[in-house]
Amino acid sequence: SLPEVFSPRLADKGPVIPVPNLVKFLERLQVVALNSFGKLDFDLKYYVDLSLKFDLNSTQIAFDALERSSNGSVSVENLRTFISNYFHSAGTDLVYSNPVDFNPQPDGFLPKVENVEVRTWALDIHNFWKNLSRRVSDDLIHHPDTHTLLPLPEPVVVPGSRFREIYYWDSYWIIRGLLASKMYDTAKGIVINLISMIDEFGHVLNGARSYYTNRSQPPLLSSMVYDIYLRTGDLEFVRNSLPALIKEHKFWNSGFHSVTVQNGNGNHSLSRYYAMWNEPRPESSLVDEKLASKFANNYEKKHLYREIASAAESGWDFSSRWMRDSTDLSTLATTSILPVDLNVFILKMELDISNLARAVGDYCTAEHFFEASLVRKKTINSIFWNSEKGQWLDYWLDNGSYKGAHSWNARNQNQNIYASNFIPLWIESFYSDSRQMKKVLKSLRNSGLLCNAGIATSVINSGEQWDFPNGWAPIQHMIVEGLARSELPEAKALAADIAARWLRTNYVAYKHTGFMHEKYDVQKCGDFGGGGEYVPQTGFGWSNGVVLAFLEEFGWPKDQKIDCYLPS
Numbered sequence: 001s002l003p004e005v006f007s008p009r010l011a012d013k014g015p016v017i018p019v020p021n022l023v024k025f026l027e028r029l030q031v032v033a034l035n036s037f038g039k040l041d042f043d044l045k046y047y048v049d050l051s052l053k054f055d056l057n058s059t060q061i062a063f064d065a066l067e068r069s070s071n072g073s074v075s076v077e078n079l080r081t082f083i084s085n086y087f088h089s090a091g092t093d094l095v096y097s098n099p100v101d102f103n104p105q106p107d108g109f110l111p112k113v114e115n116v117e118v119r120t121w122a123l124d125i126h127n128f129w130k131n132l133s134r135r136v137s138d139d140l141i142h143h144p145d146t147h148t149l150l151p152l153p154e155p156v157v158v159p160g161s162r163f164r165e166i167y168y169w170d171s172y173w174i175i176r177g178l179l180a181s182k183m184y185d186t187a188k189g190i191v192i193n194l195i196s197m198i199d200e201f202g203h204v205l206n207g208a209r210s211y212y213t214n215r216s217q218p219p220l221l222s223s224m225v226y227d228i229y230l231r232t233g234d235l236e237f238v239r240n241s242l243p244a245l246i247k248e249h250k251f252w253n254s255g256f257h258s259v260t261v262q263n264g265n266g267n268h269s270l271s272r273y274y275a276m277w278n279e280p281r282p283e284s285s286l287v288d289e290k291l292a293s294k295f296a297n298n299y300e301k302k303h304l305y306r307e308i309a310s311a312a313e314s315g316w317d318f319s320s321r322w323m324r325d326s327t328d329l330s331t332l333a334t335t336s337i338l339p340v341d342l343n344v345f346i347l348k349m350e351l352d353i354s355n356l357a358r359a360v361g362d363y364c365t366a367e368h369f370f371e372a373s374l375v376r377k378k379t380i381n382s383i384f385w386n387s388e389k390g391q392w393l394d395y396w397l398d399n400g401s402y403k404g405a406h407s408w409n410a411r412n413q414n415q416n417i418y419a420s421n422f423i424p425l426w427i428e429s430f431y432s433d434s435r436q437m438k439k440v441l442k443s444l445r446n447s448g449l450l451c452n453a454g455i456a457t458s459v460i461n462s463g464e465q466w467d468f469p470n471g472w473a474p475i476q477h478m479i480v481e482g483l484a485r486s487e488l489p490e491a492k493a494l495a496a497d498i499a500a501r502w503l504r505t506n507y508v509a510y511k512h513t514g515f516m517h518e519k520y521d522v523q524k525c526g527d528f529g530g531g532g533e534y535v536p537q538t539g540f541g542w543s544n545g546v547v548l549a550f551l552e553e554f555g556w557p558k559d560q561k562i563d564c565y566l567p568s
């Protein structure tokens with residue numbers, strides 16, 4: 001018999017937000033396109049990013065009338081003609097837009113960068129904001145039903161390449177870079193766009209597409225607002241943002257995202273990733289269907305689809321972190337895990353809301369969220385902290401719960417080493433605790449995560465992109481920033497060392513390839529990363545942002561070379 005987790009009762013319980021008919025149609029086109037064009041250079045996402053030249057009904061009629069062979073394919077020529085007659089290319093609904101606040105040589109840009117070569121590179125990256133800035137096309141404004149792209153009110157900054165739309169958590173590091181580039185209006189515009197999603201959908205979407213409405217991403221909106229406020233002092237911006245931040249806090253602390261765990265210290269309220277979807281992800285539907293094809297039972301398939309979409313909500317799509325068996329992606333069990341980083345982001349949200357509310361004189365809200373942050377800090381140390389290891393460990397939920405609460409069991413802490421086990425370092429509540437910090441530092445040094453060219457995502461080489469040997473800009477940034485802010489000199493020194501390794505590898509890869517990359521291989525300085533379900537992407541929003549943020553914080557001395565040979 002099936003385990004309880006696959007029972008109809010449980011499998012059907014979760015919420016589902018349906019996608020529009022346009023997305024369903026584009027998924028049909030995706031299948032025919034793959035059968036007709038073949039796998040070479042084929043990106044599934046391209047097809048759900050197309051926009052229609054005419055209404056959906058007439059496009060569907062023309063599509064159904066195409067002559068098909070027995071396997072459903074259409075001749076390459078006929079399909080090409082049909083696509084060019086009926087669709088605008090993917091990406092044309094976001095048009096290039098010169099950012100209003102872009103200055104090629106901003107005043108006070110990266111004052112600590114003395115080295116000419118590094119400054120030239122930094123200015124190249126600063127220039128990339130122009131390549132990545134877009135606004136929605138007039139066609140999208142007038143005919144939103146013919147686009148999967150969502151019409152956002154302000155200009156956007158996209159990650160790059162196949163990621164043609166704004167992404168939630170990427171935007172935090174893009175904003176960090178924009179702040180270093182003194183592009184405050186562009187940064188505020190991004191936040192206004194994300195807030196418009198909360199107004200319309202109740203949460204910030206994974207990305208600005210109608211196929212992303214059923215999930216969010218790591219919640220960093222409050223961090224964006226807070227950092228912009230610190231640079232600009234704009235209280236009106238804070239006042240306008242606060243209601244959305246409070247609404248978002250509720251989203252992550254209610255419904256299926258919320259889980260109660262009980263231990264000797266009482267009941268603890270925590271959050272998990274939980275997508276409102278149990279079908280294949282439209283942007284990767286054939287990949288998901290193939291993975292689910294090993295399951296005969298429809299409930300098992302639906303269960304897997306929800307786990308896949310929830311892993312996408314985590315931003316770590318995909319990783320052994322969410323898998324019961326690191327060699328088998330179909331064992332994804334994202335919703336059965338309480339993630340350290342998500343709960344840290346919610347603690348940060350509480351601290352940010354409290355600080356922002358205090359700044360605008362709303363002391364009642366400030367106090368309420370400060371209290372909440374104290375409780376959450378205790379919860380994080382109570383559920384995730386493992387003193388023997390000197391790390392915070394993700395927590396596996398058992399299938400059953402008693403009266404809605406799961407009983408805490410030390411055995412359920414995931415003993416595997418992930419960079420996320422160190423994300424609490426980013427938050428003052430943790431980095432200011434010198435005793436705990438010393439333990440964590442020792443643990444980080446011995447973790448196997450610190451490599452020649454940065455911090456590895458994990459120590460498991462699963463072939464998935466959020467695992468060894470890939471290193472990702474956001475992870476480097478959060479850990480380095482926390483270490484740098486700690487009082488401990490050895491933590492500060494480690495921060496500078498990791499930042500320098502990361503800058504070197506980004507620079508050398510840029511010089512070799514001409515591009516900034518989405519992820520890097522931390523084993524080999526100068527190599528970009530790989531693995532996962534799509535080819536490595538360039539551009540790239542968060543990598544650019546983190547380079548600028550590191551250069552702003554640490555600078556680069558005049559006579560220090562930036563290459564792969566580390567000074568002894």
Ligand SMILES: OC[C@H]1O[C@H](O[C@H]2O[C@H](CO)[C@@H](O)[C@H](O)[C@H]2O)[C@H](O)[C@@H](O)[C@@H]1O
Nearest residue numbers: 159163167170206281283312315316317
């Ligand atoms: O198309 C597959 C998946 O792609 C996205 O995930 C990856 O890119 C995002 C943009 O840079 C990034 O935020 C995420 O961390 C990456 O893993 C997308 O977010 C997924 O939902 C999508 O299924």
